[in-house]
Amino acid sequence: MLQITNMVKKYKKVTAVDGLSMKIDKGHIYGFVGANGAGKTTTMKIVAGLLKATSGKVYVNGIDIQADPGGVKKQIGYMPDFFGVYDDLRVDEYMDFYAGVYGIPADKRKKVCDDLVELVNLKDKMDAYVDSLSRGMKQRLCLARSLIHNPQLLILDEPASGLDPRARAEIKEILKELRDMGKTILISSHILPELSQLCTSIGIINAGKMVINGTVDEIMQRVSVNKVLIVKVNGEMQPAVSFLKEQPVLCNVTVSNDQISADFNGDDEQLARILAQMVERKIPVISFREAEKNLESIFMNLTVGGMKDAV
Amino acid sequence: MRYNPVIAKELKVKMRGWKSPALVTIYLGFLGLIVFFYFLTNDQISRYSSYSFNPRTAVNIYNMLAIAQFMLILLITPALTGGAISGERERQTLDLLLCTNLPTFSIVFGKLISSIAHVLLLIVASFPILGIVFIFGGIGLVDVLLLFAFYIVTAFMVGSVGLFYSSIFKKSSIAMVMTYVTLLGFVIGTVVIMYVWTFFTMRFGGNPETNPALILIFMAPNPFFGLASMATWSSGYIDIFNIFYELKRIFSDKTAGWIFTRPWLLNITFNVLLSGVLIWFTSWKLKPVKRKKKKKAGYQS
Numbered sequence A: 001m002l003q004i005t006n007m008v009k010k011y012k013k014v015t016a017v018d019g020l021s022m023k024i025d026k027g028h029i030y031g032f033v034g035a036n037g038a039g040k041t042t043t044m045k046i047v048a049g050l051l052k053a054t055s056g057k058v059y060v061n062g063i064d065i066q067a068d069p070g071g072v073k074k075q076i077g078y079m080p081d082f083f084g085v086y087d088d089l090r091v092d093e094y095m096d097f098y099a100g101v102y103g104i105p106a107d108k109r110k111k112v113c114d115d116l117v118e119l120v121n122l123k124d125k126m127d128a129y130v131d132s133l134s135r136g137m138k139q140r141l142c143l144a145r146s147l148i149h150n151p152q153l154l155i156l157d158e159p160a161s162g163l164d165p166r167a168r169a170e171i172k173e174i175l176k177e178l179r180d181m182g183k184t185i186l187i188s189s190h191i192l193p194e195l196s197q198l199c200t201s202i203g204i205i206n207a208g209k210m211v212i213n214g215t216v217d218e219i220m221q222r223v224s225v226n227k228v229l230i231v232k233v234n235g236e237m238q239p240a241v242s243f244l245k246e247q248p249v250l251c252n253v254t255v256s257n258d259q260i261s262a263d264f265n266g267d268d269e270q271l272a273r274i275l276a277q278m279v280e281r282k283i284p285v286i287s288f289r290e291a292e293k294n295l296e297s298i299f300m301n302l303t304v305g306g307m308k309d310a311v
Numbered sequence B: 001m002r003y004n005p006v007i008a009k010e011l012k013v014k015m016r017g018w019k020s021p022a023l024v025t026i027y028l029g030f031l032g033l034i035v036f037f038y039f040l041t042n043d044q045i046s047r048y049s050s051y052s053f054n055p056r057t058a059v060n061i062y063n064m065l066a067i068a069q070f071m072l073i074l075l076i077t078p079a080l081t082g083g084a085i086s087g088e089r090e091r092q093t094l095d096l097l098l099c100t101n102l103p104t105f106s107i108v109f110g111k112l113i114s115s116i117a118h119v120l121l122l123i124v125a126s127f128p129i130l131g132i133v134f135i136f137g138g139i140g141l142v143d144v145l146l147l148f149a150f151y152i153v154t155a156f157m158v159g160s161v162g163l164f165y166s167s168i169f170k171k172s173s174i175a176m177v178m179t180y181v182t183l184l185g186f187v188i189g190t191v192v193i194m195y196v197w198t199f200f201t202m203r204f205g206g207n208p209e210t211n212p213a214l215i216l217i218f219m220a221p222n223p224f225f226g227l228a229s230m231a232t233w234s235s236g237y238i239d240i241f242n243i244f245y246e247l248k249r250i251f252s253d254k255t256a257g258w259i260f261t262r263p264w265l266l267n268i269t270f271n272v273l274l275s276g277v278l279i280w281f282t283s284w285k286l287k288p289v290k291r292k293k294k295k296k297a298g299y300q301s
């Protein structure tokens, strides 16, 4: 449905997106996660046709965005991270306006708008002024607006930001409904747990680069097989590091701050043996523990590490 | 004309409620009062002077109203259009329009029409009052229609200047100020430039007599020049600004070239061309992704 290859976006000085590639299959909900300033909004704006990529290719449903931007726009419903509403318009007028903008013929507009307003549970607010709606209602209204032309791909930039848990849950329910309707959804967030139950695929972006992506199952699998071993030593770390690097059950031995971490693929017995050998070699171990690696911790590791590189 | 959702929405909001009717009422009342008092002070309503009515009075009123309305257009339109696009950006609703397939031309044109709608409404509504002067003679219907056409073209010109700045500057206030400055350039700047030019050409051995063609060229963008030369054109015996009297005399003397007797045509042409260019440019500027005509091989920008 959506394919991005090697996309680069440079603003005057900053490189906001740096060789990003991703692929979303039809019917998937793709969670696009990254810290503030990672380049999520920039990526989404390019796909929505609001920005021009410096280089790279974007295909939506097989259509090249550069060759036929109009054709792509027909397929995309975009909800920006920040958006305004026209005060002085009622909900039905607001929807009617955008239906007109999207070129829905006058005789079909009312039906389309009514159905969508119903979908986002704003039926009883039909006559209210848009300005008087709560934040969550406005968010839902904007979601309904992005659906007016029946797009196949939805691009939602932090649709749940600034909402309370209840309003978040409401949005989530609507998104599930949309998924069941067969829409493909690209949804961004800087909070991973928010997406993990909802999404089928996840991509984590950091400093404009895709760090890890795949289906939620794939990522979870990688995560649950590998555990992380975290070791702290008193004083010189080098002997400990070189010892750990020799161990066949350990890989990716890294030093960050004052602790050594390594991906561990084995059982408790092996773990105990490693500790015993370290003590035998008089390595001053002060802490030796195994950490659960969940999506959250991967995210934290990846983004924190990346930021250090960037600075 | 094709349905333009921007116009439909803006007009719906603008004309809703009591504000627009109130505005029209107050404006017309104001114009009516001017007319009434003018007649009163000139002793035209008095019972005894009804036989000595001087059509000149009616023409004077007409000219006064013509100028007053014209000033109104020049003063109000920048304020109405300067925020049309920058306001949309400030309110964060512009992206929602740009991510649709609505051509940017429709956005710009819709904004232009709906922004000057109030001005157009006032102009059209004032037609009967200006028409009062028919009763007394001296002004032909052609004059009034021509004047209204001139108003509308001028409103479009000022509006597209406002829209142009509105798309360039992020802040509405700056766009408005720039529009006023540009208008000032058209009104006063053209005169200054013309005199400076004549001064220098005279110093360097040019023809000391003012060349009418030159005046026309320099004055083409000047809205008041257009107004002055056309206000009561078909009846022909009134010149609302005395400063233009001399020019007009020169033009009338000139037998060659019909443009010399209708300088306002030049001004209208200028306005139409400028509006066209600015609307086109603003639409182009708004397009988020501009397509290049030809892509150079092996080079990616």
Ligand SMILES: Nc1ncnc2c1ncn2[C@@H]1O[C@H](COP(=O)(O)OP(=O)(O)OP(=O)(O)O)[C@@H](O)[C@H]1O
Binding pocket: A011, A012, A014, A015, A016, A034, A035, A036, A037, A038, A039, A040, A041, A042, A043, A081, A190
């Ligand atoms: N118009 C712009 N001009 C210059 N730099 C920009 C512009 N927009 C974004 N950037 C830069 O591009 C980078 C990516 O920004 P972007 O808004 O895409 O991040 P994000 O992932 O959406 O962050 P957030 O979670 O805060 O929304 C940032 O470093 C930002 O400073």
Ligand SMILES: [Mg+2]
Binding pocket: A040, A041, A042, A081, A157
């Ligand atoms: Mg963002």
